[in-house]
Amino acid sequence: MSKAGARAMIAHEVIVQADPETVFSLYENIESWPRWDEEVAAVSLPDGLRENAQGWLQPRSGPRAKIQVVSVNRPFQFSVESQLPGCKMGFDHRIEATTLGTRVTHGVYFKGATSFVFARLIGPLLNRGLPLTLQGLKREAEAMTK
Numbered sequence: 761m762s763k764a765g766a767r768a769m770i771a772h773e774v775i776v777q778a779d780p781e782t783v784f785s786l787y788e789n790i791e792s793w794p795r796w797d798e799e800v801a802a803v804s805l806p807d808g809l810r811e812n813a814q815g816w817l818q819p820r821s822g823p824r825a826k827i828q829v830v831s832v833n834r835p836f837q838f839s840v841e842s843q844l845p846g847c848k849m850g851f852d853h854r855i856e857a858t859t860l861g862t863r864v865t866h867g868v869y870f871k872g873a874t875s876f877v878f879a880r881l882i883g884p885l886l887n888r889g890l891p892l893t894l895q896g897l898k899r900e901a902e903a904m905t906k
Contacts, residue, residue: 770879770887771852771867774894778901780855780862784835786900787853790815796896799889805829809838817842847872849882864897866890 776783786792790805798820805815805827813829817840825842830850832838841850852867868886870879 769867769869770883770890771865772887772890772894773863773865774891774898775858775861776864776898776901777861778905780835780857782904783855783862783864783897783901785904786897787838788834792900796900797893798896799893803827844870844872844874844878846874847878849878862901864894866894 786796788809790803790808793803794800800817801820802818803815804817805813807813807815809829809832811829811832815827816824817827818824827840827842830839830841835855837852837854839850839852841848847870850869850871852865852869854863854865854867856863856865868883868890870876870883
């Protein structure tokens with residue numbers, strides 16, 4: 761595979777005691793993201809969680825990033841991407857009903873010529889933050905079902 765096609769992926773999952781629709785409703789409520797995702801300081805997605813919608817996300821540490829929704833399959837999946845020099849960084853969110861509860865998986869991918877650089881620079885921070893984000897989402901979704 762050429763470096764231009766290189767892709768690195770980080771993923772974590774959690775089981776949530778709430779149905780997929782409840783979990784997805786938290787994603788659709790863009791303004792709620794900073795409440796349950798401690799990595800997000802602020803976010804704006806004026807057209808909502810719709811394919812090709814554009815906005816921005818301000819992480820608690822790091823620069824504000826332009827984001828674009830690249831896919832939505834309600835209530836099972838959505839992805840957003842942000843352009844970095846020489847690559848795209850994407851955040852993939854997947855929801856699956858199981859016999860144990862709803863499995864929620866958050867993945868981060870880097871694709872493009874410089875993906876290996878950003879995976880090494882940003883990857884460890886994201887790898888530490890994803891489980892915290894998932895725990896916040898779990899708490900929020902389960903509180904909605906009580």
